[in-house]
Amino acid sequence: MKAFEFLNNEYDGGLTVVLDKGLPPKYVEDYLKVCGDYIDFVKFGWGTSAVIDRDVIIEKIKYYNDWDIKVYPGGTLFEYAYFKNKFDEFLNECNNLGFNAVEISDGSLDISLEERKFAIEKAKDYGFIVLTEVGKKLPEKDKKLTIEDRIKLINYDLDSGADYVIIEGRESGKGIGLFDREGKIKEEELNKLIKNVDVNKVIFEAPNKNQQVGFILKLGSSVNLANIPFDEVISLETLRRGLRGDTFGIM
Amino acid sequence: MKAFEFLNNEYDGGLTVVLDKGLPPKYVEDYLKVCGDYIDFVKFGWGTSAVIDRDVIIEKIKYYNDWDIKVYPGGTLFEYAYFKNKFDEFLNECNNLGFNAVEISDGSLDISLEERKFAIEKAKDYGFIVLTEVGKKLPEKDKKLTIEDRIKLINYDLDSGADYVIIEGRESGKGIGLFDREGKIKEEELNKLIKNVDVNKVIFEAPNKNQQVGFILKLGSSVNLANIPFDEVISLETLRRGLRGDTFGIM
C-alpha cells in the first residue's frame, strides 16, 4: 500500500522508459522497491551491454522482469552488430541474456527502408517486442530531417510491425529531435507530429524535467516518455499526478 | 574516528537539510555510514512520499532516525492535502509513518495568513517540528514577492511558532527566491534579509555548489542550508571546513 493513499486519484499513466547506463545489480534490486511500479521499459543505453559481464546483465534483467519491466539494449548496439554483419548473433545473444525487446534504429548508420523493414520483421519473428527510433545521433545530421520526414518514418515503422516508435532526444535533450538548442520543445513541430501519427504508439525521449512537464501539459499524464534518468522516475510520477509544483492543480 | 583526524579543527557547523527524492532503502542505510554525521534534516521532496510504499517510507525514516536525522515530507504534499480538505488525515499519516517534522508552505497554493498560522499551530499541537517555506514554485509568481514581503512572512511564521523558515530555491536554484536566472545570489536582497531576521532560524535552499560557497563565504560555516543533493553532503562538509579549493584558507 502506498503512503498517503487517501490523496491518490485514479489515473491513466503513459509508458515510462528508463535509461540504465550501468547501474549496479544489487542497487537495481533495492531501487525497484521504490519505483518498480512506475517503469514499463528499461533501456541499457547504446552499446553499454557489450562491455558488462554476462552474469551481471542476466542478473539485472531478472530483477527488472520481477517487476514486469521489459528490458532492451540500446539501438546503437543493434547498429554496431548490423554494421558488422552479425544481426543473427545479436538477436540470439539478446535472447540468451533474457532481453524482452530490441530497438531498431539508424542513429549512427544509414540503413535503407527495405533493410529497416526486414530488421523489424526479423526481430518480431524472434519473439521480441520491437521499438524503433527516429532521429540521428549527431545534431548536424539530425537537423536535416524535417518533421515530415520523421512523421513518414514513424508511420512506416508502425506499418512494418514495430510496437512503438521512439523520438530521439539523446541523454542531453538539446539540439536534437523536437528540442531546440536550449532543450525547449519545438511546439509547431510537435503539433504537426501529433496530428499525423498514433500518439499512443509514440514514445518521446524527454531526459530533462522541463521537457517532461511540457509533454505532460500538452498531451496529458498518459504521454509515453523515454530516456528518463533512473533517479527521476519518482519525480516523473509526481508530475503525472500533479504532486509537484510544475503540474500542481492542473493534473 | 574520522580519517586524518590530526587535520580537523573544532568548528560550529550549521544545519544541513538533504533532498531525498526517492532513494532506495538499503542504499540509504549504506550511505549514512559515509555522511550520517553531517545531516540534520531530510526532506522527502514535494509529493514523492505519496507514490511510494508505506513500508519503504517507514524503513527509510528508521534508518535516518538511527543517525538522529529528522525527516519530513515536502511542503507540496501538505498543500495538496490542505487543498483537498485532508489536513488532519495528512498529520495523522505523517505521525503513523514516523515523520518527525512537517513543512507548511504556499508554493503552489494561496493560503491566507490566518490559515497559515492555524496550520503551523495545529502541526505543533500534533508534536511535529514545524518548518515553513517562503516562496512560490513558479518563477513568474515568485518574482512578484519583494524582499520586504519575504522578510515579513519569515517573521510572521516565527511569531506563529515555526521552528525554522526555509527560503525557496527549488531543486534547480535558478530564477527563484534569492537567486537570479543564472543561479547567482542577489547580494543586495540577501543583505536586507539578514539584517531583518534571526538568521539562525532561517534555512537557505542552496542546491548548487556556487550557492553553498556563496552563503558560507558570506555567513560563515554555521549557515543553515537546505535542498542539498544527497551526493553533495560530504562536499558541503568540506566546504564548511575549508577542505575544498573554493573555501581553502578562508574557513
Place this chain on the structure above:
Amino acid sequence: MKAFEFLNNEYDGGLTVVLDKGLPPKYVEDYLKVCGDYIDFVKFGWGTSAVIDRDVIIEKIKYYNDWDIKVYPGGTLFEYAYFKNKFDEFLNECNNLGFNAVEISDGSLDISLEERKFAIEKAKDYGFIVLTEVGKKLPEKDKKLTIEDRIKLINYDLDSGADYVIIEGRESGKGIGLFDREGKIKEEELNKLIKNVDVNKVIFEAPNKNQQVGFILKLGSSVNLANIPFDEVISLETLRRGLRGDTFGIM
C-alpha cells in the same frame, strides 16, 4: 565473460581515473561488478577523506584494491596537511589507511619548485605512486598560467620522479586548465602541450562527455582521462570502443 563478446575488438585503452566524492561502501562493492575492469585509479576528491570514518575509508580502499584499482586522496588534502606542517603525519596516515598513491599539487597553495620536488621525492620514498597536478583551483588564478608554464611544470614534475601528471579540470570542467568557459577544449593549447610532453605520462581531467569525446577523437582511445564521474565509467568505455554515437565508426 562480457555480453555480446563477438562484437568486441582488441584495443588499447588509456588510464581511467574516477572521482569518488563519498560513495557508500557497499555500493562501491556492488558497482565494481559492473565497471571494475575499466578503472585504473580512484581519487577520493579534495579533502573528503578527512571527514569520513577511518573504517569506511579502509573498507572502500579494500574493495577497489580487489579489482586492482589504486586509490589516492585528492591533492587538496595534501596541501591542507602541508600548509599545517603535517606532511609526515599525512603520509603515515595514507599508509595506515591503505592508500596506494598520493597527489602532490598546488591548486590552492603556493609551493616553491624546490618544495614541490622534495614532496614528490618524499612521497616516493614512502613507497607511493605519485601523481602531481598542474593548475589552480580558482579560475582567476588559473588563467594566469600560460600553456608554456604548464608544459614546463609537467616536465619538471616528471623529472622529479612523478609517475603521472594530471591537468586540472576540476569537477565542473569549465573555465579552467585547457577548457574555455563553456567547457570546450582549447585546441591550440592542447596542440602545443602534446608536442612538448610525454602524453603517456599525462592524465587529462575531463569530467564532461564532450571533453572525453574531444580527447578521444584527438588522441585516440589510449588517452588517459581523470575526474570521470563514477556513473560515467561505462559510458567512457563505450566511447573509447566506438560503441556510442559520438565515436561510432571512428574508433
